Amino acid sequence: MKTYGVDVGWDAGGTPPFRRMVGCLRHPTLRTAAASIALIIASSAHGQQETLYVRTLAANCAQCHGTDGHAASGAALPSLAGMPRELLLAQLQAFKAGTRPSTIMQQLARGYSDPQLEQLAAWFAAQH
Numbered sequence: 001m002k003t004y005g006v007d008v009g010w011d012a013g014g015t016p017p018f019r020r021m022v023g024c025l026r027h028p029t030l031r032t033a034a035a036s037i038a039l040i041i042a043s044s045a046h047g048q049q050e051t052l053y054v055r056t057l058a059a060n061c062a063q064c065h066g067t068d069g070h071a072a073s074g075a076a077l078p079s080l081a082g083m084p085r086e087l088l089l090a091q092l093q094a095f096k097a098g099t100r101p102s103t104i105m106q107q108l109a110r111g112y113s114d115p116q117l118e119q120l121a122a123w124f125a126a127q128h
């Protein structure tokens with residue numbers, strides 16, 4: 001069985017592998033260390049999934065703003081890559097609220113939840 005890319009296959013006795021691993025560590029510090037490692041593995045897998053999710057959201061912007069927000073040189077549309085996160089988010093929220101007049105972005109921004117707009121703003125701000 002595969003979960004988050006980590007093989008968590010149970011042994012014949014039905015003991016989960018992490019349990020087995022932690023079970024053989026009797027020293028409390030080592031136990032904590034093992035638990036932390038398990039947590040790091042789990043959270044980095046979660047991080048990768050989240051990155052993939054935001055990439056997928058951001059791919060919807062590529063047809064106009066370029067791949068990862070890098071507009072083609074000479075393009076009429078602004079590059080989003082490296083724009084400050086707060087500025088991006090403020091623009092997206094203004095489009096969504098209709099307070100910034102626009103041709104297209106108003107319709108588009110309405111299709112995203114506020115947390116998704118925050119993720120998009122953080123994503124494009126982090127592109128170089």
Ligand code: HEC
Binds near residue numbers: 057062063077080092
């Ligand atoms: C169909 C083309 C199109 C797509 C797709 C698109 N945009 Fe835009 N975007 C525009 C246009 C055109 C403008 C200029 C404002 C307007 O007229 O809507 C703009 C402006 C912006 C601005 C303001 C930039 C500035 O310099 O103030 C931001 C931020 C932005 N878009 C983010 C996004 C994000 C994030 C996505 C993906 C969720 C996206 N756009 C998808 C066409 C598009």
